Amino acid sequence: MDKAIYVYHPDSLKYVFHQNHPFDQRRLTLTRDLLQQVNALSVDQIFVPGELPDSHLLQQVHIPEYVEAVKQLSLEHPSQQAIDRAFQYGLHQGDTPYFAGMHQSALSIAAGSVTAAQMVMEGQTTHALHLGGGLHHAMPQKGAGFCIYNDAALAIAHVRETYGAKVLYIDTDVHHGDGVEMCFYTDPNVFTYSIHETGKYLFPGTGRVEERGAGEGFGYTVNLPLEPYTEDDSWLECFETTLNQVLERAKPDLIISQHGCDAHALDPLSHVHCSMRIYQEMPRMIHQAAHQWCEGRWVALGGGGYDIWRVVPRAWSLLWLEMSNHPLLQQLHTDPLLPLPQDWLDHWQAESPVSLPQTWLDDVKRWEPIPRREEITQSNRAISEIAATYLK
Template sequence: MLQAAYVYHPDSLNYVFRRDHPFDQRRLVMTMELLEQVQALPENVIHIPSQPLNEQLLQRVHIPEYIETVKQLSLASPAEPYLSQAGQYGLDYDETPFFKGMHQSAAAIAAGSVYAAELVMSGKAEHALHLGGGLHHALPQKGAGFCIYNDASIAIRHIRDHYGARVLYIDTDVHHGDGVELSFYTDPEVFTYSIHETGKFLFPGTGRVEERGAGEGFGCTINVPVEPYTEDDSWLECFSTVLQQVLECARPDVIVSQHGCDAHALDPLSHIHCSMRIYREMPKLIHQAAHDFCNGRWVALGGGGYDIWRVVPRAWSLLWLEMSQHAILSEIDRHPLLALPPAWLARWQQESPVPLPDTWLDDVSRWEPMPRRSEITERNRHICELAASYLK
């Protein structure tokens, strides 16, 4: 059995809305090249899915009318009435506009996440990472938030249908994992735990602590919406405290986690002020949880992250280094300002519009502290206490 498998579907690079769109798949290439530079990505751990996405599985998450509309809008010259009804399915806005080949690339991403789940559940790998996945905003009947098909929900559906396993879905993206929550809102065998910036100020506007599931799934939805300008200590305090209680309650057979890295202070689409430290610590906590509760079974997906130059490659590389327990991790822990590979910096600085950071973690001693830090921390603690009280 492989300790960790790195799933990569080349067709995911075709998931491109337009040249100036914030969802930029160069981040996948940059991450792989960074890992290769530190000898953390040997060929034997890279898995390329060979099977297309099962249409019946896709229909377990998305309604047929939506799927057909996606397919028709993927053509070079879409026909009426599909053009006129694109808005009905969330596909005619600047946020998630339709594009040629949309169905094929979105289906490839979903196939990658299902493949990662299958590697873990079949026992071929203890952990599996699919950074192309994590498109958690897609709803059963529409696209949203840069997401066409909800690959996380599709992978979880595969796990439930084929293995009957109890799933804990952990969402660390700064935006609420609304699509996955909705997919399993009434399912008592799928717990969803999302930490995110409060929807009072940020898309998608959901993820209140009072959202707890419904019917038989009541109590299986856990949300921790934190205040804008939350920093590392408060974010990690909230995440770790509630995570432990969620684990005790959920008792999962497998963890599926989403690792959007847009809670960083440099991300242009949110208001959280965290550093690279949280992207070192959260995977470590989830990794330990997988071994404590799931016999190591852990499927990790990518997600948001819109500073592709200074944040995403480092954050996602740290995730893989944790999953694979690469030796460089101990060096980073001893020397947080360990330098990034000069060859990688030289390669990508040529394209980057901003100076690239040259260390694995951030030198936060140079950052100005956020005003209202104590007030923000106390508000977040109150939300954590409320979320935890709902689990009792």
């Protein structure tokens, strides 16, 4: 029987760059509250990870000089020398600016993802969800894309070192999972698969279908870059087709998936036009894959998602409902426009700058049609076929 654990570290709420930064951790609170309102998350399902010994673990992914720079820039009043070198480590005043306490809050996020993977590998739970994680852009030598420490890569490195398990990393964020890919680009025991908007128009500008790994890891990296304004049917068709072929090649002992929910039409930082439907269907496919290929061992992480009011709480709640086999899932299959709990709407509408959605899924019949739908679908299908050819 499935058991699912919801990993949550309170210090992850302190991962705040500045007041107006798009990476807004209130989304964690909004999601947890929504799940509790529908009786889908109990106290005994929540696990708070302990402290993480940072030196050894962090250095499995990040160079010591970078970790030291993060520590120095985390001080309330960093030295001028540390500030002068912030640019070198990607921590200057850009998308990933340094802030007081960032080392400890980023370390707590890393602890959550490593703990989730450890609990699954040791049989304490079948599935583990850590929504604070998924900071997939951080590189060994620098921060990038709102990410300080790459918790997903750290969890994978820990699994490889401690258990010798083969890992399939699935990244469904609209932005290419470049940091995780880079960390394991030559490793045949870690298969990385990323479905994302093409880097022609979107950060980080990588993730071409031709990126396939190198050395012994050649063939163990798959990228599926989709067109702007891709909609649900095309996104899901490409994902399902390639995922099945990836699984045949990867034969994983563990699946670690990243669930950025920024491919939604309302997300302000991308150009993809999907609805909440993909956040209902993609976890279902991954769930089935985990049971088919690795005895259910599945760790799911958060990631991007910048419409924190209308998109993230619903998308991440759907992920937990799938992982925990909650009965509400069946209701949503028969009634996709099932209303959200009124108490949750009443409470958060007072803070939200936009009108909150009233239903779990989106009524896409009311959306404006995309004029280039067929052209986009055919382009995505062609890219998917190229990726599939590489897998043979």
